[in-house]
Amino acid sequence: MSAPALKCENLSRWYGEVQGLAGLTVTIEKGIIGLLGPNGSGKSTLMRLLTGQIHASRGWVEVLGQRIVPGTYEIFRRVGYAPGEDVHFESERAIDFLKLMARIGGDGATQAQDRAEKALHTVGMGSKAGVRLDAMSKGMRQRVKIAQALLFDPDLLLLDEPLNGIDPISRRGTLDLVRKMAEEDKTVILASHVLHEVEGVTDHMLLLHHGRLLAEGRLSAIRELINQKPRRATVRGTDLSKLAAGLLADNIVSGLEFVDDGCIHLDTRKLPELLQRLQVAGAEGSIHTLETDDQELEMIYEMLVGGSAR
Amino acid sequence: MNAITAVARFSFWRRASGMKLLGPGVIALLPCLMMAIVLIEEPIDPFELYRSYMVPATLYFVLPLVCMFIMLPVLSELYEKGSVGYLYTRPAPRWKMLVGMFLGAYTAMLPVFLACVLGPLLLGVLSGSDASMSEWLSLSMGIFAILAIAGLAYGSICVFIGVRTKRPIIWSFVVLLGLGSTMGSLPGAGQEFSLHYYLISLAYKWCGVTGSKTDLFSPLETIASVPESLFILLATSVAMMAFTALAARQRDVL
Numbered sequence: 001m002s003a004p005a006l007k008c009e010n011l012s013r014w015y016g017e018v019q020g021l022a023g024l025t026v027t028i029e030k031g032i033i034g035l036l037g038p039n040g041s042g043k044s045t046l047m048r049l050l051t052g053q054i055h056a057s058r059g060w061v062e063v064l065g066q067r068i069v070p071g072t073y074e075i076f077r078r079v080g081y082a083p084g085e086d087v088h089f090e091s092e093r094a095i096d097f098l099k100l101m102a103r104i105g106g107d108g109a110t111q112a113q114d115r116a117e118k119a120l121h122t123v124g125m126g127s128k129a130g131v132r133l134d135a136m137s138k139g140m141r142q143r144v145k146i147a148q149a150l151l152f153d154p155d156l157l158l159l160d161e162p163l164n165g166i167d168p169i170s171r172r173g174t175l176d177l178v179r180k181m182a183e184e185d186k187t188v189i190l191a192s193h194v195l196h197e198v199e200g201v202t203d204h205m206l207l208l209h210h211g212r213l214l215a216e217g218r219l220s221a222i223r224e225l226i227n228q229k230p231r232r233a234t235v236r237g238t239d240l241s242k243l244a245a246g247l248l249a250d251n252i253v254s255g256l257e258f259v260d261d262g263c264i265h266l267d268t269r270k271l272p273e274l275l276q277r278l279q280v281a282g283a284e285g286s287i288h289t290l291e292t293d294d295q296e297l298e299m300i301y302e303m304l305v306g307g308s309a310r
Numbered sequence: 311m312n313a314i315t316a317v318a319r320f321s322f323w324r325r326a327s328g329m330k331l332l333g334p335g336v337i338a339l340l341p342c343l344m345m346a347i348v349l350i351e352e353p354i355d356p357f358e359l360y361r362s363y364m365v366p367a368t369l370y371f372v373l374p375l376v377c378m379f380i381m382l383p384v385l386s387e388l389y390e391k392g393s394v395g396y397l398y399t400r401p402a403p404r405w406k407m408l409v410g411m412f413l414g415a416y417t418a419m420l421p422v423f424l425a426c427v428l429g430p431l432l433l434g435v436l437s438g439s440d441a442s443m444s445e446w447l448s449l450s451m452g453i454f455a456i457l458a459i460a461g462l463a464y465g466s467i468c469v470f471i472g473v474r475t476k477r478p479i480i481w482s483f484v485v486l487l488g489l490g491s492t493m494g495s496l497p498g499a500g501q502e503f504s505l506h507y508y509l510i511s512l513a514y515k516w517c518g519v520t521g522s523k524t525d526l527f528s529p530l531e532t533i534a535s536v537p538e539s540l541f542i543l544l545a546t547s548v549a550m551m552a553f554t555a556l557a558a559r560q561r562d563v564l
Contacts, residue, residue, distance in 0.1 A: 051398075053395050053563035054562040054564070070560070071559060073400070074401055081395075083395050085395070087396070088388075088391040091323075091327060091328075092320075100317070101396065101400060103316035104316055104317060104406075105313075105400050105401045105402060106313065106401065
C-alpha cells in the first residue's frame with residue numbers, strides 16, 4: 001500500500017505572535033483536493049510547510065511518505081509546486097527559466113531543453129517559449145509557473161491560487177490539466193479562495209479559517225446547505241416585469257425588488273433553476289447583465305462558525 | 311554539477327546583463343579619475359602615485375563597494391521577492407544553489423576588478439611614467455590578484471549578510487567598511503582581526519605597497535606572511551559560505 005500524499009499531525013506555525021497554521025491534523029490520499037479559505041487563512045503557509053520553505057513551529061508533515069525537515073530535497077523530484085507569488089525571473093525567457101529549473105533538478109542541457117519544451121507545450125505556451133517573462137501578461141506567467149511545477153512529472157502537484165489573473169480559456173485548460181493528473185492517479189492540492197473554481201474539479205475539500213481546519217469532506221454536502229439559504233441575483237435588461245412575474249408564478253424567486261426600470265434584485269432559494277431561466281431570457285435578448293452574490297465561501301464560514309466567521 | 315553550473319550561469323547574467331555593471335564600473339574607475347586629476351595638478355611620477363595612494367584607496371574603498379554592489383543582491387533580492395522559493399523547492403540541496411549563485415556573481419565581478427587595474431595602468435603608461443612596462447604590469451596584475459582573492463572573502467561575507475539579515479545594506483557597511491577597511495587601517499592590535507590587514511600585507515609582499523603616506527591609510531606595524539594571508543582570506547571565504555548554507559536552512563521563504 002502506497003503512502004498517503006500528505007499526512008500532517010498537529011502541524012502548527014507561528015510568525016512571531018501571528019498564528020499561520022494551528023494544529024492541523026489531516027491525511028490526504030490520492031485525487032484532487034480543494035484547499036479553501038479566505039486570504040490569511042493558512043493556505044500558503046501550509047503549501048510552504050509542505051515544500052520545506054518554512055519549518056513547523058510544532059507537529060510534523062509527511063509528503064509522499066517522507067517527513068519534511070530542514071535539508072529535505074530528494075522528495076521534491078516527485079512534488080511540483082506553483083507558488084502564489086508572481087515569477088520574478090523577469091529577464092529570463094520562459095524556456096530558459098524552465099531549463100534553469102530542470103537543470104537545478106539534475107538534468108543535462110539536452111534533457112532540460114526537452115523537459116522544458118514539453119512542460120510549456122502542456123500548458124499551451126509552446127509558442128511563447130522565447131518570450132521574456134517581463135513581456136508576458138500575468139495569465140501567461142501563471143501558466144509558466146504551472147509549467148515549472150510539471151517539469152518532473154510530479155506525483156503531487158501543489159497549486160497556490162493558480163487561476164488568479166488568467167483568462168477563461170486558460171482557466172479551462174488549467175482545470176482540464178488538473179483533472180487529467182487525477183485520472184493518472186496523481187494528487188493535486190488546489191488552493192483557492194473562490195469556491196466555484198475548486199468545485200469545478202473536485203468534491204473533496206479542506207476548509208481553513210484563521211489557520212485552523214474548519215471542515216474536511218465533500219463539497220456537495222455543504223453545497224446543499226448553501227442552497228437552502230436565500231441568494232440574490234441582480235438583473236439588468238428590458239421587459240423585466242414580465243420576467244419577474246413568470247419567476248414568481250413558478251415559485252422560483254421568493255422576493256423581488258425593482259431598483260429602476262432596467263434593474264431588478266431577485267431573491268431565491270433555487271439559484272440553479274433561476275440561472276437556467278435567466279439564461280433562456282438572455283438568449284432571447286431581454287437581459288443585458290446578470291450578477292449573483294459571490295459570497296458562497298463566506299456563507300459556509302457563517303454556517304460553520306456562526307456569525308464570528310469574519 | 312548541473313545545478314551549480316546552471317545557477318552560476320543564471321547568476322552571472324543576472325549581475326552582468328544590461329547596465330548592471332555600470333555602477334560598480336564607475337566606482338572601479340574612480341582611482342583612475344583621481345589619478346588623472348592629480349597628474350594634471352602635480353608633477354609626480356604616476357607609478358609612485360598609483361602605488362602609494364591609489365592602491366590603498368582601491369583596497370579601502372573600491373573593493374568593499376564593488377563587492378556590495380554586485381554580491382549583496384545575489385540572494386537578498388530573491389528573498390525579498392520570494393522568488394528564492396522556486397530554487398529551494400527543486401530536488402537539489404540548497405548549498406549547491408548558494409555556491410552557484412556565489413560563483414556566478416563572483417565571475418561578474420572580475421571584469422570590474424580588471425577595469426580597476428587596467429585604467430591606471432593605461433593612464434600611467436600614456437602619461438610618461440619613469441617605471442618600465444614590466445613594472446607596471448607586475449604591479450597591476452598583483453593588485454588584480456589581490457582583488458580577486460579579496461573578492462572571494464568579501465563576496466562570501468556579502469552573500470552571508472544577504473541571506474542572514476533583513477537589512478543587508480547597513481550590515482555590509484558595518485562589516486566591510488567598518489570592521490574591514492577602517493579597523494584594518496587603524497594602528498594597534500585590532501588590525502590583525504580585520505581582513506584588510508591581510509590584503510595590505512599581500513599588497514606589501516607582492517607589489518611593494520608599503521602603506522600610504524597619508525594619515526588615512528596607516529602603515530602596518532607588522533606584516534603577515536603570504537601563506538598566512540592567503541589562508542585567512544580563503545578560510546574566511548569557505549567559512550562564510552558554510553555559514554550562509556546554515557542560514558539558508560533556517561531562514562523562511564515568505
